[in-house]
Amino acid sequence: MLNHRQTKNQFESLATLQAIQKQAYQMLVQGLATTGFSMREWEILVYLEQHGQATASELADAFMVTRTLISRNTWRLIQDDLIQSQVNPTDRRIVRLTLTINGQETVQKSVRQVQENLKTFNQSHDLEKLTKQVETLSQQLAKIN
Numbered sequence: 001m002l003n004h005r006q007t008k009n010q011f012e013s014l015a016t017l018q019a020i021q022k023q024a025y026q027m028l029v030q031g032l033a034t035t036g037f038s039m040r041e042w043e044i045l046v047y048l049e050q051h052g053q054a055t056a057s058e059l060a061d062a063f064m065v066t067r068t069l070i071s072r073n074t075w076r077l078i079q080d081d082l083i084q085s086q087v088n089p090t091d092r093r094i095v096r097l098t099l100t101i102n103g104q105e106t107v108q109k110s111v112r113q114v115q116e117n118l119k120t121f122n123q124s125h126d127l128e129k130l131t132k133q134v135e136t137l138s139q140q141l142a143k144i145n
Contacts, residue, residue, distance in 0.1 A: 009140060009143045012140050013137060013140040013141055016133055016136050016137040016140055017137055019133050020130065020133045020134060020137065023129060023130050023133065024130065025039075027118065027130075028042075028114070030117065030118070031114035031115070031117040031118045032114060032117075033117060034113060034117060035110045035113055035114065037110065038073070040063070040065075040069070040073045041073050041076065041077060042110075043063060044059060044063075044070070044073055044074060044077065044083070044097075045077065045082065045083070045099070045103065045106075045107050045110075046107065047059060047062060047063075048083060048097060048098060048099045048103070049099060049104065049107050052098065053086075053096045053097060053098045054096070054097055055094060055095060055096060055097065056070045056071055056074065056095070056097065059074070059097070074097060077103070081100055081102045081103070082099065082100060082102060082103035082106055083097050083098065083099055083100060083103050084097070084098055084099075084100050084103075085097055086098065
């Protein structure tokens with residue numbers, strides 16, 4: 001059974017972890033600013049690049065959102081010729097999504113663009129803040145263990 005101090009330390013660690021996640025998310029949004037992609041579209045493209053293919057259900061599970069939301073996001077990417085859908089010939093209910101050649105090239109170009117954007121923004125303060133948050137989390141986790 002956890003005592004009050006242990007519970008408090010766990011909640012502090014969770015709050016710090018959430019602050020780290022928020023900071024990292026904000027930095028990525030800044031990096032994506034000039035690519036024209038929403039965060040969800042970017043996540044889908046990167047997921048497909050890393051995994052090769054996925055169904056809408058797999059993407060929905062991976063991002064913990066509904067299939068409807070994934071379908072909305074993938075529709076634009078299909079229209080922009082960044083991803084393609086392929087129906088399984090043995091089970092037409094299964095539709096696999098993959099990057100097109102254009103999609104692969106666009107992801108690579110966008111990764112470089114995001115990296116460049118992150119370099120050009122004044123990230124030193126953000127990185128300092130992130131580093132301090134990680135150090136704080138480390139100290140908090142040490143108290144728990």
